Amino acid sequence: MEASIPGTVPLEALLLTDELRNRPSRAPQHEEENRALVALTSALADSPQTILQTLADEVLAILDAGSAGLSLLTKDKKRFYWAAIAGAWRPHIGGGTPRDFGPCGDVLDHNIPMLFTHWERRYHYLSMALPLADEGLLVPFYVNGEAVGTIWAIAHSNSRKFDAEDLRLLESMGRFASAAYQSVDSIENLKSEITAREKAEIELRELTDSLEAQVQVRTRELRRSEALLAEAQRLSSTGSFSWRVATDEITWSEQLYRIYELEPGMPVTLQLIRTRVHPGDVSLIERMKMVHSAQGGANDFEWQYRLLMPDHSIKYMHAVAHATHDQDDQLEYIAAVQDVTARRLAEEAADKARSELSRVARVMSLGALTASIAHEVNQPLSGIMTNASTCLRMLDADPPNVHGARETARRTIRDGHRATEVITRLRTLFTKKDDTTESVDLNEATREVIALSLNELQRNGVSLRPELADNLPLVTGDRVQLQQVIMNLLRNALESMNGVEDRTRQLLIKTEREEGARVCLSVQDAGVGFEIDNLDRLFEAFYTTKSDGMGMGLSVSRSIIENHQGRLWATRNDGPGVTFSISIPCVTRTTTDENNVDRNTISEKQRAAGGI
């Protein structure tokens, strides 16, 4: 029938049914047949539930077969299941064959007995049923005239050949079995029981499969959440650990090993932790142990400490711990340890930027400062002038009011003192010996001032030429004050060139090394210059050439420079303009050319030398 299925042989090649007639048949075994039928009858009476198995046993015996059994159609008529087996195939009870592709199906299709030889050549799945069948004899099994299964006998060796008598006996047994099948409810029950068992097995298998799938999903979820946690720990530079107090067991997360730069999985001991914790600090676990042994109980912790890594770098740790109880109700601490080094460094950088900003603001504020000084000084000056006028008028009167004149003259002197006080206060302000003494690179300080003034330089059409000497020695002093002076000189130069149209508004800033361990900075303008004989007058307080100037800038600048043991002076250029120069002693050390001079050492040296 299904000869076209590849790799299979046609049904006809399996069949030896015709040979049954030709083979020499043994004598009819009536005696044996009777004995078997009696046995079946008594089995039917005594234990109807086992009638099918008894049938298989009796067929095996009477046919002297290797295996014998009974196949029944399942309710859905898609399969035959082996309801009972005796002999070598006994272990295969419960197995079966497809309805439409197997020996049982062939028998039912043709509704005749059939003798097969090596059916596994066509029905490959039967090669799994060992031992192999050399011959298989099947007869249909009827219930109410309808074939519902087969009875069969198998010869596993080629020394046993079924014959016509075997067929007769099998058919005889089959008929009896049909009768028994019809009368025994238990067979139906058995069938449904088997169906139920099959169903249950399927359901169980499905349930198992679904459980396994769920376990897989959960495992995946767990792995994923573990991976997420690990990723979160890595991203936030946060490690975690647990400490079981009773067993003193400490467990670290992978990230914590990474932060401590230790091999993951190393047994965590206090000694191991100590190899990383900064000698001056106490780690969280040490802190927890201290507190726990001192006062016991469950506490929460927040703690900061440092790690000192083998490469001498410092890591800053911020740690929190929370007391909890494990499933055995034992005290357990869960801790999170965050590496806040990056944040700390960022904060420090921000602090530095802020102080830098305020320093720049102070450099810029000399202008604002002189304005407020001007206000303070103008008040007594106003009194002085008014009093002097009054005084003159009183003396010029007829008769002269000598008493009044004397009084106003006295007031004039007092206002003069007030003005002096303001100046004194101002000088004190700039000679304050605070902690701002440091090693200053005048080149660097000058570059900053230039950077701060670029806008103004551009706006005024001034071309600036810096000539800053290489390897300029450092000077000691207040960087901000020195920058205020440089800024002031630069501004003056700028303003002096405001009206210049017939030549380039050239500004030269120069630094150079001088004889006698000094450094010189000069600011040369091409401005209008000064219409006075003695340029030193420029540095007198309140001397000004500007309509809105107070004459304070240069005076204050000279105070600052003198406080640095330096000099500030002005010289006329050969061409137009003026040059202002500063000369300051540099740090007298052999290593002064290096920028990384130890600041403390210099300050000490300076103090010892009675410096600023």
Place this chain on the structure above:
Amino acid sequence: MDTRPLISVVDDDESVRESLPDLLKEFGFEAQAFSSAEEFLASDSVGQTSCLLLDVAMPGMTGPDLKRELTIRRREIPIVFITAHRDENVRPRLIAQGAVECLFKPFTETDLLEALNAALHT
């Protein structure tokens, strides 16, 4: 009754309050000094003052504040501002708002006389 014009000086700086009235008297004016705008407003000099020498920046009520207050009270007294804060932008603004003059301290007696003359002949 005194017929000399009364010049009132309002300034928080003591040396101005001491020196200026004496000079004004030498000029031939009657003069009074007040240390704050509030003190001046509370005095009976408000109705008799011919010219006000008024400081710009003072604690409490400022010079411009006092000027506004007088306008509200319909006491249109000619005002010469005096200030120790030399800001060239301030002067034109104050004059635009109705001040006769704005003098920067320290000022000369010539500047002061010119300003007063201008104030009294408006």
